[in-house]
Amino acid sequence: MEETFQSAYQEEEQRLKNTMKEVDRQLAKFTSIPVYTGHDFTEQVLEAGREERRQRLSKIVNEPYFGRLDFEEQGTNQMKPLYIGKVGVDREDYTDQPLVIDWRAPIASLFYSFTGGEGPAEYESPEGVVEGLVYLKRNIVIRQQILERVADTYNRGSDQPAVSDEFLVYRLGENKDNKLRDIVSTIQAEQDRIIRAARNTALIIQGVAGSGKTTVALHRLAFLLYQYKEQVSADKMIIFAPNNMFLDYISNVLPELGVGDIQQSTFSDWALQMLNLDVRLADTAETLEYWFEREGELPEITDEVPGRFKGSMRFMDILRSCIEQMEMTSVPDMDFSPWDGKVLPRAEIMKWFDEEYKPYPLAKRKERVMARIHRWIEMELKKAPSAAVQKERKKKASAREKAYANKWPKYEPLTLYKHIFKAAKGGSVIPDEIRKQIPQSVMKSTAADLKQNVVREEDLPALVYLHVLVNEISGEQRFDHVVIDEAQDFSPFQIALLDLFVKGHSFTILGDLSQGIHAYRGVHRWEEMSQLFAEEHNDYFALTRSYRSTMEIIEFANTILEKGVQSGITAVPVFRSGDGVRLIDYGEDSRKNALQRAMQHLIDKDYRTVSIVTRTLHEAKALYEELKTAGVEVNLIDDGKKQYEGGYSVLPVYLSKGLEFDAVIVADADQDHYGNSSWDAKLLYVGCTRALHELWLMNGSERPVYMEQEAKEVVIHGWPSE
Structure with missing residues (x-):
C-alpha cells in the first residue's frame, strides 16, 4: 500500500511540475503583450480575451487544481485523466484536452456525483447524457505550488478500500480563521445537486447546522453565472444575509471562486435604501431582549402576534385592498377651476385617470394627470384677451393648481402606512371595513411606534410593497437571482415581495427551522414559503449531514x-x-x-x-x-x-x-x-x-x-x- 501511495505521489508531483511549467509559459506570453487601450473594436475584443486569459492563469498559479478523474467515455475506448480546479484553462494548442477543467463544467459534475461502484457513470452535457466508466477519483491538495496530499477516493483497479471520508475529515479538521472558505474541493453529492439545479426555480433548502447551506448557495451563484452566462449577470444577483458582519464573514468565498460584483445586503438595508426613509429603525436587540427577558412563560406565538401578522399574505392582501380603495377616491371630488369663469370638469379628469393613464401605477397616474392639467392651463392662457389678463390668470392658476394637487392623496409609503394605522376620522382614505381586518393588538402597537417615528423590521416589507403598488419597479431594481440566508427568519410576505423583483422565481432560499429564534416574525413551516409558488416553480432539499462539528x-x-x-x-x-x-x-x-x-x-x-x-x-x-x-x-x-x-x-x-x-x-x-x-x-x-x-x-x-x-x-x- 505504501508503495502504491509513493507511486501516485510521484506521478502527481511530476504532473504538477509540467502544469506549472505550462502555466508560467502562458502567463509570461500574455503578460508580455502590451495592454491595448485604443478604440479599434476588433482590437478591444482581442484584448478582452487576453485579459480574461491573464486573470484565469493568475488565479491558478499557486493552486492549479484539487482533483483528478480518469474517465472513459462510452464508445471511445480512450481513458482520459481530467484535472479539475476552480478555474478552467486550455492548453496553448487548444486541443480537446484542457489543462485544467473548471469545476462548474458538465463533465466535472462526475467528480462530485460519482460515489463508487463498478457500473457506468453519467453526466448531463449540452448535447445530452454522456455515459462512461470512472477508473480513478483522486483528491489533491496543493498549496503555493507544493503538493501536500494525495488521496484516492476510488480506484477501479485497486483492492484497497476507498477513503472518501478520510480526505473530507482532513479538510474539516483544519482550524478556522475570520472568513468562510469555499468548499469546491469537498462538495458532496447532495450539495452538488443543489448547486447545479435549474435556474428558474425557487429552491428551498432545509439544512441542519453545519451542513454547508451558505457555501452551497454561494457556489450555486458561481455555477449559475457559468452555466447561464448569456442570461444572467453578477450585478443582477443579490444575497440577503442576517447582518452586515455575516456578509463580511462570507465575503471571500465568491472572489475565491472568480466571481465578483454580486450585490450583498441585509433586507433592512435594501428596503431602507429603496424607500429613502428618515425614520428610526428599531434595534433588533431591543425586540429580542423584550422577548428574552419577559417574566414567566413566553406567550404563544400565534398568527396574531404583530410580527407574524405583518409577515402574512393576509396583511399583503389588506394593503393591496387599501390601495385599490385609494384608487377609487384619488381624484378630488370637484371640478378644477384655474380662474373664475373657467372650469375643467371632473368627468374629463376622471377619463384621463381611469382610461388613458390606467396602465400606470397611482403615483405615475397622478403625475400624468397633473401634467395634463398643466398643459390645459397653458393652452387656455393663450386665449387671454391681453397680456395683463394673461399674467393675472397665470398667477391665480399657479396657486389653484398647487392647491388642487394637495387635495390628492400623498403616495409616500410611510404616509400611506400611517393612514392605515391611525384612528379613523372623517374623510380617511382607508375605510373602516378594511382597517377592522387588522387585529387590535397590531393596530395599537404599530400606531404607538409610528407616533414616535419608529419603524420595525417587520414593517419594512409592507412599506416596500406600498412603494411598489404606487410606483413602478425599474429595470435596475430587478434581479436575475436572489439568495436568502437564514430564511427561517423571513416571512412569507418578504418572499412574495421579493418575487416581484426577481425574474422567473429564481431563488435559493436556505435556513434551518431548528434555528428559528425569531419565531415571533419568521416562518414555522417551510410550506408557508413553498405554497407561494406553483408546484413546477419550486423544489425542496434537505441537508441532514453536518460537516462543521465533531x-x-x-x-x-x-x-x-x-x-x-x-x-x-x-x-x-x-x-x-x-x-x-x-x-x-x-x-x-x-x-x-x-x-x-x-x-x-x-x-x-x-x-x-x-x-x-x-x-x-x-x-x-x-x-x-x-x-x-x-x-x-x-x-x-x-x-x-x-x-x-x-x-x-x-x-x-x-x-x-x-x-x-x-x-x-x-x-x-x-x-x-x-x-x-x-x-x-x-x-x-x-x-x-x-x-x-x-x-x-x-x-x-x-x-x-x-x-x-x-x-x-x-x-x-x-x-x-x-
Missing part, C-alpha cells in the same frame, strides 16, 4: 433538539471525533473568573477562534467589560459590528448564527437563562452548533432538562486536569 458536539446538540424542540430534525455527523462536551459549574469561582479561566484554557490550545456566547446583548456587553478589565484581549460582537475579526470574542447567541468558531463557551447555560420552552432550546442549540472542535457549557444554577445527557463519550462533567 460527533460529540453534534450528538449533544441533537439531544437538545430531541428533548427540547421535538421537531424531528436532527443532524447526521461526519465521522470526526474529538473531546467530549464539557458541562462545568462555576463552583466557588466567580462567574467572571470561571469564564476567564475557561477562555484562557482554550486559548492556550492554540485555537484561532474562541467565543463566549451569552443569552442577551446586555450580558455580552457586561462580560466584555469585565474581561477587558481583567486583561483578556477579546472583541465584542454587537449589532453595529460590520466585520468579523476572528480571534477571541464575546457575543449574544442570536448574532452567532451562521458563524463558526474553533471552540465555544456557552455562558450561563442554566435554567435561569434557558428555560424549558422550545424557543430556549433553539437558542441553546444555535450556540452549541457554532463549535467546530470543543464545546464548553458553564452554569451557575440548575441546568434545563434538555441538557441532561449521560453518555460518557459525549459529556464530560467538570474542568480538564491542569
Whole structure:
C-alpha cells in the first residue's frame, strides 16, 4: 500500500511540475503583450480575451487544481485523466484536452456525483447524457505550488478500500480563521445537486447546522453565472444575509471562486435604501431582549402576534385592498377651476385617470394627470384677451393648481402606512371595513411606534410593497437571482415581495427551522414559503449531514433538539471525533473568573477562534467589560459590528448564527437563562452548533432538562486536569 501511495505521489508531483511549467509559459506570453487601450473594436475584443486569459492563469498559479478523474467515455475506448480546479484553462494548442477543467463544467459534475461502484457513470452535457466508466477519483491538495496530499477516493483497479471520508475529515479538521472558505474541493453529492439545479426555480433548502447551506448557495451563484452566462449577470444577483458582519464573514468565498460584483445586503438595508426613509429603525436587540427577558412563560406565538401578522399574505392582501380603495377616491371630488369663469370638469379628469393613464401605477397616474392639467392651463392662457389678463390668470392658476394637487392623496409609503394605522376620522382614505381586518393588538402597537417615528423590521416589507403598488419597479431594481440566508427568519410576505423583483422565481432560499429564534416574525413551516409558488416553480432539499462539528458536539446538540424542540430534525455527523462536551459549574469561582479561566484554557490550545456566547446583548456587553478589565484581549460582537475579526470574542447567541468558531463557551447555560420552552432550546442549540472542535457549557444554577445527557463519550462533567 505504501508503495502504491509513493507511486501516485510521484506521478502527481511530476504532473504538477509540467502544469506549472505550462502555466508560467502562458502567463509570461500574455503578460508580455502590451495592454491595448485604443478604440479599434476588433482590437478591444482581442484584448478582452487576453485579459480574461491573464486573470484565469493568475488565479491558478499557486493552486492549479484539487482533483483528478480518469474517465472513459462510452464508445471511445480512450481513458482520459481530467484535472479539475476552480478555474478552467486550455492548453496553448487548444486541443480537446484542457489543462485544467473548471469545476462548474458538465463533465466535472462526475467528480462530485460519482460515489463508487463498478457500473457506468453519467453526466448531463449540452448535447445530452454522456455515459462512461470512472477508473480513478483522486483528491489533491496543493498549496503555493507544493503538493501536500494525495488521496484516492476510488480506484477501479485497486483492492484497497476507498477513503472518501478520510480526505473530507482532513479538510474539516483544519482550524478556522475570520472568513468562510469555499468548499469546491469537498462538495458532496447532495450539495452538488443543489448547486447545479435549474435556474428558474425557487429552491428551498432545509439544512441542519453545519451542513454547508451558505457555501452551497454561494457556489450555486458561481455555477449559475457559468452555466447561464448569456442570461444572467453578477450585478443582477443579490444575497440577503442576517447582518452586515455575516456578509463580511462570507465575503471571500465568491472572489475565491472568480466571481465578483454580486450585490450583498441585509433586507433592512435594501428596503431602507429603496424607500429613502428618515425614520428610526428599531434595534433588533431591543425586540429580542423584550422577548428574552419577559417574566414567566413566553406567550404563544400565534398568527396574531404583530410580527407574524405583518409577515402574512393576509396583511399583503389588506394593503393591496387599501390601495385599490385609494384608487377609487384619488381624484378630488370637484371640478378644477384655474380662474373664475373657467372650469375643467371632473368627468374629463376622471377619463384621463381611469382610461388613458390606467396602465400606470397611482403615483405615475397622478403625475400624468397633473401634467395634463398643466398643459390645459397653458393652452387656455393663450386665449387671454391681453397680456395683463394673461399674467393675472397665470398667477391665480399657479396657486389653484398647487392647491388642487394637495387635495390628492400623498403616495409616500410611510404616509400611506400611517393612514392605515391611525384612528379613523372623517374623510380617511382607508375605510373602516378594511382597517377592522387588522387585529387590535397590531393596530395599537404599530400606531404607538409610528407616533414616535419608529419603524420595525417587520414593517419594512409592507412599506416596500406600498412603494411598489404606487410606483413602478425599474429595470435596475430587478434581479436575475436572489439568495436568502437564514430564511427561517423571513416571512412569507418578504418572499412574495421579493418575487416581484426577481425574474422567473429564481431563488435559493436556505435556513434551518431548528434555528428559528425569531419565531415571533419568521416562518414555522417551510410550506408557508413553498405554497407561494406553483408546484413546477419550486423544489425542496434537505441537508441532514453536518460537516462543521465533531460527533460529540453534534450528538449533544441533537439531544437538545430531541428533548427540547421535538421537531424531528436532527443532524447526521461526519465521522470526526474529538473531546467530549464539557458541562462545568462555576463552583466557588466567580462567574467572571470561571469564564476567564475557561477562555484562557482554550486559548492556550492554540485555537484561532474562541467565543463566549451569552443569552442577551446586555450580558455580552457586561462580560466584555469585565474581561477587558481583567486583561483578556477579546472583541465584542454587537449589532453595529460590520466585520468579523476572528480571534477571541464575546457575543449574544442570536448574532452567532451562521458563524463558526474553533471552540465555544456557552455562558450561563442554566435554567435561569434557558428555560424549558422550545424557543430556549433553539437558542441553546444555535450556540452549541457554532463549535467546530470543543464545546464548553458553564452554569451557575440548575441546568434545563434538555441538557441532561449521560453518555460518557459525549459529556464530560467538570474542568480538564491542569
